[in-house]
Structure formats: structure tokens, C-alpha cells
Amino acid sequence: xxxxxxMVFPSLLFIIGxxxxxxxxxxxxxxxxxFANRLRVTSWLIGVTIVGIGTSIPEFTITVFSxxxxxxxxxxxxxxxxxxxxxxxxxxxxxxxxPLVLKKDWILKGLPPNILSVAVAAYLLIxxxxxxxxxxxxxxPEGIILTFIFLCWLSYVVLRKRPSEIETQPVALVPLxxxxxxxxxxxxxxxxxxxxxxxxxxxxxxxxxxxxxxxxLTIVGIGTSLPELxxxxxxxxxxxxxxxxxxxxxxxxxxxxGILGVASLFQPIPxxxxxxxxxxxxxxxxILLFLAMFTxxxxxxxRLQGVFFVFIYLVYLLYILQRG
Numbered sequence: 001x002x003x004x005x006x007m008v009f010p011s012l013l014f015i016i017g018x019x020x021x022x023x024x025x026x027x028x029x030x031x032x033x034x035f036a037n038r039l040r041v042t043s044w045l046i047g048v049t050i051v052g053i054g055t056s057i058p059e060f061t062i063t064v065f066s067x068x069x070x071x072x073x074x075x076x077x078x079x080x081x082x083x084x085x086x087x088x089x090x091x092x093x094x095x096x097x098x099p100l101v102l103k104k105d106w107i108l109k110g111l112p113p114n115i116l117s118v119a120v121a122a123y124l125l126i127x128x129x130x131x132x133x134x135x136x137x138x139x140x141p142e143g144i145i146l147t148f149i150f151l152c153w154l155s156y157v158v159l160r161k162r163p164s165e166i167e168t169q170p171v172a173l174v175p176l177x178x179x180x181x182x183x184x185x186x187x188x189x190x191x192x193x194x195x196x197x198x199x200x201x202x203x204x205x206x207x208x209x210x211x212x213x214x215x216x217l218t219i220v221g222i223g224t225s226l227p228e229l230x231x232x233x234x235x236x237x238x239x240x241x242x243x244x245x246x247x248x249x250x251x252x253x254x255x256x257x258g259i260l261g262v263a264s265l266f267q268p269i270p271x272x273x274x275x276x277x278x279x280x281x282x283x284x285x286x287i288l289l290f291l292a293m294f295t296x297x298x299x300x301x302x303r304l305q306g307v308f309f310v311f312i313y314l315v316y317l318l319y320i321l322q323r324g
Contacts, residue, residue, distance in 0.1 A: 080278045
């Protein structure tokens with residue numbers, strides 16, 4: 001009876017939030033696909049910009065507020081944990097649903113910047129600041145550098161458009177204003193739904209006595225990636241591979257460059273050595289995705305590779321849980 005009184009609302013919120021999340025993701029994909037066709041740009045461009053950045057708003061909010069409040073481990077752990085989940089588990093699930101057939105240009109222009117963004121952020125995190133050899137992390141000047149790099153990358157992606165890159169796959173078109181409204185409503189829905197799921201999951205976990213540290217490392221990191229999971233999985237099912245993978249690439253680049261850059265402008269972000277293995281594992285995951293594009297079937301993430309990605313992530317998750 002005690003459980004029913006305290007947990008009925010969080011449980012309902014979890015269910016409702018998940019339903020909103022899935023439905024909003026569906027609306028977002030339809031709107032983004034039509035939006036891309038109306039503007040004569042690729043679904044990849046929409047994926048790495050509007051969808052990728054939009055679905056990372058939960059990570060942005062958590063990281064910025066954690067920096068302002070001085071709870072740096074929560075924000076940094078969320079960034080690292082969610083990005084590893086994105087690269088291995090989410091793309092693995094997408095490939096299992098439907099093998100991800102990508103274009104050469106998407107791979108060469110999207111995946112190396114993904115690797116470099118993680119590498120640059122990792123280097124700044126683990127190396128001492130030139131002005132203070134005792135500080136390990138991202139300072140305000142380094143945050144400006146990260147933000148500048150992100151804006152340069154975003155400008156390059158948006159301004160670079162060739163007629164040969166336009167999607168040829170037929171997509172149900174809606175008027176431009178309606179498509180834009182669908183993208184907006186979809187983004188709001190996946191963010192609100194994701195927040196409700198995460199918030200209620202934390203309440204339920206606390207009820208059962210799970211530590212806050214473990215909650216932050218697992219539930220928050222995984223929970224903030226629910227928008228990416230919902231959007232990419234449904235996009236893969238609908239054969240919108242540009243959105244499915246572009247969403248992950250755009251989200252990861254925004255996380256490591258944009259979010260860490262902006263958050264460090266509020267407060268320098270110290271790097272706890274306990275996350276050293278985790279940040280390198282995220283870098284390894286980004287490199288693994290790039291290499292997977294040139295093994296087995298070229299430019300395709302196959303179902304077998306998807307199973308392998310999910311397996312690696314689950315092993316890593318077990319390691320985290322054991323480490324505590």
C-alpha cells in the first residue's frame with residue numbers, strides 16, 4: 001500500500017512521458033523529412049542540425065545548471081554517458097531494426113568531426129590549463145575555443161549544400177509552415193517526454209534506495225538520450241537514415257563542443273579522474289563507428305555490427321554498475 005501511494009504518480013508520469021516521447025518522435029521525423037525536402041536539403045543536414053541539437057537540449061540544461069550550482073560531476077557524467085550510449089547502444093539498436101545505409105559524403109564529412117570533437121574535449125579535460133598547472137578540466141578561455149569550433153562546424157554544415165546531395169527517396173510532403181510546426185512540436189514533445197521519464201525514474205530509483213551517484217551515471221545519462229533513441233529508432237524504421245545517424249552525430253558534436261563550451265563560460269569545469277576511462281571509451285566508440293563503415297558492407301552498419309555495438313555497450317554498463 002505504501003508503494004502504491006508514493007509511486008502511483010511517478011509511475012503514471014513515466015508511462016505518460018514515454019508515450020509522449022514516442023509520439024513526438026514520430027511527428028518530429030515526419031516534419032523534419034518534409035522540411036528537408038521543401039528546403040531542398042538533405043535529411044542528413046536536418047538530422048545533424050535541427051534534430052541533433054534539439055534532442056540534446058536535456059543534456060544542455062543539466063550540464064549548464066550543474067555548472068552554475070557547482071555539481072560538475074553530474075553534468076560531465078551526463079555528457080560522457082549519453083554520448084557513449086548514442087554511439088553504441090542507440091545506433092546498434094537502429095542497425096538491428098534496419099541496416100543503416102549511409103552515403104559516402106555523410107560518413108567522410110560527419111564522422112571525423114565527431115571523433116575530433118570528442119578528442120579535443122578529452123584533451124582539454126585531461127590536460128592541465130596553461131595558466132594553472134594544478135587545474136585539470138575546461139576553463140573559460142578553453143570554453144570559448146570549444147564554442148567557437150562548434151559555431152565554425154555548424155556554419156560549414158549549414159552553408160555547404162550541393163544539388164547532388166538532395167534526397168531522392170519519396171517523402172510525404174506537407175506545407176512548409178506545417179512542417180516547421182511539426183518539427184517544433186516534436187522537439188518540445190521529445191524533450192518534455194524525456195524529462196518526465198527521467199524525473200519519474202529518479203524518484204522510483206530513490207524509493208528503492210539506489211545512490212544518487214549511480215543514478216546520475218546511469219539513469220540521467222541514459223535518460224537524457226531517450227529523445228535520441230526515440231527519434232533515431234523511428235527514423236531507421238522509416239528508412240530515414242540521414243536523420244537516424246545525423247541525429248546522433250549532431251547531438252554528440254553539440255554535446256562535446258557546444259554544451260561543454262557554453263557551460264564552462266559560467267564556471268570552469270574540473271575533470272574528476274574517476275571519469276578518465278569513460279571519456280576514452282567514448283572516444284573509442286566514435287572511432288569504432290567510423291571503422292565499422294569500412295568493414296563488412298561498405299558504408300553500411302549491418303545488423304550483425306549493431307548486435308556487436310549493443311553487446312559492447314552492455315559490457316561497459318555492467319562495468320559501470322560494478323564500479324559504482
